[in-house]
Amino acid sequence: MSISVRGVRCKLVITVLAFSALSCGRSENIGWADRQRPETPRSTATDESVAPAAQEESSDTSREALTAEYEQLARALARVHAEAMEDPEIAAEWSALRTDADLWIYENSEFHQKLAERQAEIEDIMEESRRSVERLDPEQEAELARNFQNIQLEMARKRSEVLRKPEFAIRTREFQAALYDRMRQLQPVLTPEINRMEELELLLYTGEAATPPVAGLESRD
Numbered sequence: 001m002s003i004s005v006r007g008v009r010c011k012l013v014i015t016v017l018a019f020s021a022l023s024c025g026r027s028e029n030i031g032w033a034d035r036q037r038p039e040t041p042r043s044t045a046t047d048e049s050v051a052p053a054a055q056e057e058s059s060d061t062s063r064e065a066l067t068a069e070y071e072q073l074a075r076a077l078a079r080v081h082a083e084a085m086e087d088p089e090i091a092a093e094w095s096a097l098r099t100d101a102d103l104w105i106y107e108n109s110e111f112h113q114k115l116a117e118r119q120a121e122i123e124d125i126m127e128e129s130r131r132s133v134e135r136l137d138p139e140q141e142a143e144l145a146r147n148f149q150n151i152q153l154e155m156a157r158k159r160s161e162v163l164r165k166p167e168f169a170i171r172t173r174e175f176q177a178a179l180y181d182r183m184r185q186l187q188p189v190l191t192p193e194i195n196r197m198e199e200l201e202l203l204l205y206t207g208e209a210a211t212p213p214v215a216g217l218e219s220r221d
Contacts, residue, residue, distance in 0.1 A: 066204055073197040077183065080190060084182040093175050101162045102155075112158055119151045164205075176201070 074081075084090055106113045122144050129136045136144070163172040180198045184191050 063204065066200055070197065070200040070204060073193055073200070077190065077193060077197060080183050080187045080194075081179075083186055084179055087182050090175075090179055090182055093178065097163065097168070097171055097175055098159065101159050101168060104162055104165075104167070105155075105158055109158070112155065115151045115154060119148060119155075122148045122151075 085094065102116075106116060125136075126141070126144060129141070162168060176198075180194055183194050187194070
């Protein structure tokens with residue numbers, strides 16, 4: 001399902017989630033205001049577990065440069081990536097993988113289950129507005145759209161995290177390999193760039209706790 005409100009689009013890069021309330025007579029709290037939010041984990045590092053400052057800074061700088069290169073390639077290859085995602089086999093596998101990942105999320109996270117319910121609620125409100133004589137005003141529509149997008153971005157972030165768990169890791173890697181193969185078939189001239197993007201993805205984002213903006217893992221409805 002999707003929502004069509006003044007150019008709302010889900011972005012690949014995870015952004016800071018905004019929480020706000022909108023009272024429009026249909027729902028007192030549109031979005032995530034006054035709802036349970038994930039707690040920010042506190043640092044538990046000890047002196048023994050902290051790497052030397054110089055080495056840590058060097059590592060961070062190197063990773064930052066590689067991440068910037070990856071994101072630049074992702075932007076440059078966005079069109080061929082989108083075309084590859086339209087391939088029937090690729091699209092079917094992504095749909096199955098996404099569905100299974102979302103089921104895992106809802107079964108293990110009450111917070112994300114509530115977000116799914118809120119997303120459905122927003123969609124219902126917008127659909128009702130389109131059919132009603134009394135439409136929402138532009139400010140209310142924009143607020144609903146922002147909250148809807150925030151939910152999709154958070155779900156995309158969580159899904160990316162879950163798809164790297166042992167239960168999904170093999171299927172995720174097979175899907176990504178097939179996606180990159182299709183991209184190379186569509187644009188052979190871009191093979192070096194596609195190969196480099198795939199290499200960077202493996203290098204940067206194979207860690208257990210990594211949650212990268214992986215090609216193919218953004219929210220798609």
